[in-house]
Amino acid sequence: MSQNAKIVMDAVRASDHDRYLTALYAPADKRDALLSLYAFNAEIAGIRDRIHEALPGEVRLQWWRDVIAAEDDGASIGHPVADTLKATISAFRLPRPAFDNMLEARIFDLYDDPMPSRTDLEGYCGETAAALIQLAAMVLDPVAAPRFAELSGRAGCAQAMTGLLLLLPLHRKRGQCFVPADILAAAGSSPEEFVAGDGGPGAKRAVAAMMALARDHLSAFEQGASALPVSLHQAFLPLALSRAYLRKMESGSPLDGVARLSALRRHWLLLRRASKGWPAL
Secondary structure, three states, X not given: OOXXXXXXXXXXXXXXXXXXXHHOOOOHHHHHHHHHHHHHHHHHHOHHHHXXXXXHHHHHHXXXXXXXXXXXXXXXXXXXXXXXXXHHHHHHOOOHHHHXXXXXXXXXXXXXXXOOOHHHHHHHHHHHHHHHHHHHHHHHOOOOHHHHHHHHHHXXXXXXXXXXXXXXHHHHHOXXXXXXXXXXXXXXXXXXXXXXXXXXXXXXXXXXXXXHHHHHHXXXXXXXXXXXXXXXXXXXXXXXXXXXXXXXXXXXXXXOOOOOOOXXXXXXXXXXXXXXXXXXO
């Protein structure tokens, strides 16, 4: 393993342990490429937490755009994640516009603007989590991957919405609202009320609607997942945890925070799914 590959692996292990675990089930010759994608995703998803201010955050996103757009794929820039990502894009002929769209979507993270609608939320999930799944699928099997772009969309929405629900206390604390305004309105709330105090009387109804939306996308993914070839299973393996997280939320309140699954439980769920594939267990 090269020094850069080790740095990238350690970065994913520290910042996105769930995806790190799923990468371990990938074929050895594809593992470093998947980890480079996951490290890039962790880098851009964590910009607000590291930089805190929107304008410097946008500058950082632009830096990534420039790095990815540069055609000198063989030239090192001295940034392990960027260098390994560029090597992955070149080796697997990954579409650069997908990365540009992902970076554009992440601008939303830097501000406290409300998510306008369910459609906007699904678009955000599509350009972030779903795009990451599709890129991972292209690494694993570039021939089969294009046939499952729609399934990647469903999977990405389910995974991203589950993650947003887990992060609700953090987002509310800093004034962010990823629950769409139209869902809040239907629940008798608003983005301003939702992030203030206890969230108001409509908060629990809005969260329940968000959970239902995540479950709908997850169910749609699971219904089509039996068609996935074995070569693509690892790209979708993070979804093995989404159903368990959603079930855990049913017995708790995402508004107050839901404890993460234990390490042992996560290992077991991933091992079981990796062993049995995606037909219903």
